[in-house]
Amino acid sequence: xxxxxxxxxxxxxxxxxxxxxxxxxxxxxxxxxxxxxxxxxxxxxxxxxxxxxxxxxxxxxxxxxxxxxxxxxxxxxxxxxxxxxxxxxxxxxxxxxxxxxxxxxxxxxxxxxxxxxxxxxxxxxxxxxxxxxxxxxxxxxxxxxxxxxxxxxxxxxxxxxxxxxxxxxxxxxxxxxxxxxxxxxxxxxxxxxxxxxxxxxxxxxxxxxxxxxxxxxxxxxxxxxxxxxxxxxxxxxxxxxxxxxxxxxxxxxxxxxxxxxxxxxxxxxxxxxxxxxxxxxxxxxxxxxxxxxxxxxxxxxxxxxxxxxxxxxxx
Numbered sequence: 001x002x003x004x005x006x007x008x009x010x011x012x013x014x015x016x017x018x019x020x021x022x023x024x025x026x027x028x029x030x031x032x033x034x035x036x037x038x039x040x041x042x043x044x045x046x047x048x049x050x051x052x053x054x055x056x057x058x059x060x061x062x063x064x065x066x067x068x069x070x071x072x073x074x075x076x077x078x079x080x081x082x083x084x085x086x087x088x089x090x091x092x093x094x095x096x097x098x099x100x101x102x103x104x105x106x107x108x109x110x111x112x113x114x115x116x117x118x119x120x121x122x123x124x125x126x127x128x129x130x131x132x133x134x135x136x137x138x139x140x141x142x143x144x145x146x147x148x149x150x151x152x153x154x155x156x157x158x159x160x161x162x163x164x165x166x167x168x169x170x171x172x173x174x175x176x177x178x179x180x181x182x183x184x185x186x187x188x189x190x191x192x193x194x195x196x197x198x199x200x201x202x203x204x205x206x207x208x209x210x211x212x213x214x215x216x217x218x219x220x221x222x223x224x225x226x227x228x229x230x231x232x233x234x235x236x237x238x239x240x241x242x243x244x245x246x247x248x249x250x251x252x253x254x255x256x257x258x259x260x261x262x263x264x265x266x267x268x269x270x271x272x273x274x275x276x277x278x279x280x281x282x283x284x285x286x287x288x289x290x291x292x293x294x295x296x297x298x299x300x301x302x303x304x305x306x307x308x309x310x311x312x313x314x315x
Contacts, residue, residue, distance in 0.1 A: 068135025202267025202293025
């Protein structure tokens with residue numbers, strides 16, 4: 001009997017060791033792929049005002065893509081491809097503290113971030129650009145339009161932050177921030193609790209379940225493009241310190257703008273879109289009843305709305 005028990009215990013240990021080994025190998029493989037992906041598309045520009053990472057894809061009218069929390073230039077390219085298609089030159093940046101863009105010890109403000117955007121466009125010989133801010137990319141997109149109106153042909157704001165969010169951090173954000181302290185923890189959560197995690201970042205479970213296969217693939221890619229997480233963490237922590245433009249300052253911006261937001265976005269509430277629309281004189285607001293943060297269920301309609309807007313605003 002004792003021998004049988006020992007054999008049973010040994011079998012359990014062997015199974016657990018095999019499982020641990022399998023998980024470790026899979027994790028290492030996927031992290032290698034993630035690091036390779038972000039390094040292959042990365043370019044670094046060093047200026048007298050600091051360093052900025054960027055990636056470029058496509059040809060056509062240039063679009064400056066400014067990513068959200070947990071992102072980087074790679075997330076910007078993903079969002080640009082999904083929302084705009086293939087007829088634009090996508091210039092995606094990594095904001096302060098994300099991937100290859102260092103977080104300055106001093107002056108890590110949206111004003112200074114906008115200066116680096118201008119430096120990059122000058123280096124790329126781009127005189128005028130469509131500025132596309134997603135989620136937490138909204139404040140520096142708005143700052144650029146405010147400080148460089150002559151270089152901004154149009155503004156696109158998708159699920160974008162318009163007001164300071166650092167005072168009252170929701171429990172869901174605290175949970176996400178804790179998980180994202182570790183590449184492995186984030187990877188494991190996505191493998192085991194993907195739907196629940198999407199709920200934490202503003203996509204309700206019922207919204208995700210109702211997505212078509214293509215839409216679900218896009219939502220999944222948004223999560224996958226947060227790998228690797230550790231080189232994005234300084235930027236994530238800094239998000240709570242970002243001070244967006246005041247409504248009064250926004251009211252002076254005359255650049256044509258389109259604001260797209262879903263009412264069931266639980267990460268960046270609909271009031272952010274309403275604030276933009278109330279203070280941007282030349283703006284139109286496109287509202288969706290559902291879609292969550294990122295509006296994965298509305299990609300086709302979003303593309304139609306943006307293209308129609310740009311036909312009038314830019315061409």
